[in-house]
Amino acid sequence: MNIPDLNTKKWTQESQPAKLEEILGDGSVKCHLSPRNCVIKEGQVGFCKVRGNRNGRLVTLNYGKGVHNTQETIETEAVFHFSPGEKILSLGNIGCMLNCGYCHNWKTSQAKYVTDKDVYYYTPEQVVDSALRHGIKILSWTYNDPVVWHEFILDTAKLAKEAGLINLYKSAFFITEEAIDELLPVIDIFSISLKSSSPEYYRKVTTGWIEPVLEGIKKVYNAGKHVEISTLMVTDISDDEDSARTISKWVLDELDPSVPLHFVRFHPDYKMSNNVRTPINRLHKAKSIAQELGLRHVYLGNINDDEATNSYCYQCSSLLVTRYGLNAESIGLDKTGRCLKCGCYNNFIILEKNYSKNSINLQHLNTSSLEKKKFNWHGDIVSIHAQVTNTLDTPNTIFFRRRMRDDAHGEWECISLLAKESYRFIIAKSKPQEIGPEFLLSQGISSNLHEVFDRAHFPTEAIEDIGISMDDTTPKIGYKGKQNMYTQLIKMVNKDEN
Ligand code: SF4
Incomplete structure (x- = not known):
């Protein structure tokens, strides 16, 4: 754009x-x-x-109005079985048909907190053109929730399909059947956040109700779409064994054992900032329960360095895909998504890769005149959005690489920008020894870095304006209203148990 x-x-x-x-x-x-x-x-x-x-x-009121489009990887959207590591263009809008107490995108999902400076204006043609020019094959409708961007999505997704692109819809899916009927011709992948199996939880935490969500998931699954389900495990509220069991049983009974299920780690935010991150052992317990019940592909989310994010063949246990944070590498799959060792199909769809990293050798470039910018990973901050703007009337290029311990580093990569183009992209920590990214910015490029808390988070404030977060477990821009939702819900859970 x-x-x-x-x-x-x-x-x-x-x-x-x-x-x-x-x-x-x-x-x-x-x-x-x-x-x-x-x-x-x-x-x-x-x-x-x-x-x-x-x-x-x-x-x-929000047709063509959204947050800044952002290049990410498909893992950001809790989609692990569709072309692992694939680049996506994430598109978020403003507003939401729900108001979840833990929303990490509350500054854009709740329209009353949206400020004009955070709103960008797009046409369907601009979105498709940006994806094509940057070698991206998948548009991802995401962040706040795509349901309330219905008309813009239908127009853009149709155009995208005509241009050979794929559409991914990441949603809490509180949506009517009539609206789903309009989406089915243009959406290829549905990543659905099933918040809980409890009707009471839905009413109290999300302000919605569970029945249409369950019916909607079944409808897109029965239409033959690629479906993955994720559930946020909120500490002490929904990270118990019963919740894991009921959600897993529902996926088994109503969908099938090959549908990927993701148990996602919670971080304190919005009206639940007075809670703590989900203990990792509870997530592992949820994963074992789901696997014991018969689900074949169960993952943990918002965890960086853990083999519970890898994919294994359910038949011969070979390692198929390794993941670290939001990065993925397919090592044991053939082009049709089958296990290289035993030939078993593990419900993977693989796109033909016709792009490679834009690696570049800077030896012959005089870099002394370029502005250098570095960011260090710290605590739970292991990914950032870099927003770069070419203020010139001529094309320009930015360079970045990953810094490792002991002065080692990855290759320089580059992104080309048109005259006056603004572009935003994610860099996520890719290995334990990586300490952070480094940028080289030519004259005429302005840049801002935004700390990302967990996947599908769209930070609106840049560290150049608010500084680096000192607290690694919740975003620096915190909700200033009442923080009593966690306390109320804990009472509800305890009452149920007595
Ligand atoms: S029905 Fe849903 S989408 Fe329509 S106005 Fe109400 S909240 Fe918004």
Whole structure:
């Protein structure tokens, strides 16, 4: 995308006609996008605050408006069985049909906290063009939640498919069947966050309800889409053995044993900042329960250096894919996704790789005039978003590499930018001895680094503005409201047990 026209627009000003509208006789409209089915009066907005009633018609307020598009890897989206290590272009918008107490994207998912400086404006053509130019084959609709970006996704995903791209939908999937019917022709991969198996948990923690989520998962699975399920294990609330057992049984009974299931580590955030990270032993216990019940591909998420993120053949136990954080390397799969050793199919889809890392030898380049920038991994901060902007009227290039202990380093890689182009990409720690990335920036490039807490987190504040986080377990920009949700939920859990 081009450099945004910063702060000159108010994101709520413009609207577009919305789909899934029912006009009611009294001037109000009903929205059929999420199961809330909000009835909205003239001039008002629905629960998500990004769909409203203007002149008696349902409109969307966030068409083409989102956070900065970001190059990541497919592992960021809890998708482990679709072309491991593949680059994706992550696209997030603003607003949400839920309000989960632990949301790590609350600054963009809850429309009342969105500031105009964080909103970027895109057309479907710009999104597709950016992916193609940077050698990316998958668009990922993600972050806050794609459900409330319905019209923009349908338009862009259709264009992307025509250009040979693949669409991934990462969602809590609180969505109506009518809306799913519109997504099925254009979405290829569904990564669904099944928050819990408990109806009470859904009501209290997410403000939604579980039934449409379960029905939606079955619908996309039965439509033959690639589906992966992930569950956030919230410390002392939903990281118990019973929760792991019920979710695993549901996947087994309603889907099949080859559907990948991810148990994801929680970090304190939003209305649950007064909790602690999920103890890793509880995640491992959940994984063993799921495997004992018969699930073939069970993973742990938000854990960097742990073999519970690797893929093994369920038949001969050969190592198929190694993972470290958000990096993956396929070492035991053939081109059709079968185990190289025994030929067993492990529910992998592999895209043909026609791109390679843009490695470059800088020996012949005079680097003394380039600005150098370094970042050190610390605590749980093992990935960052780098946002770079070419302010020149001519193309430009940025260079980066990984620094290791003992003055060793990886190869220089580069990203080419068009005149006035703004680009954002993730770098995630890839091995234990890696200490952090290093950048070389030509004249005319401005840059900002953003600390990422766990996967699918979109940080809005740059370390150049707020500094480096001193607390490694929760983002520096914290929610200033009440922190009582964890305390209330603990009472609920204890009451159930008594
Ligand atoms: S998408 Fe928004 S307006 Fe529509 S029903 Fe859901 S919360 Fe209400």
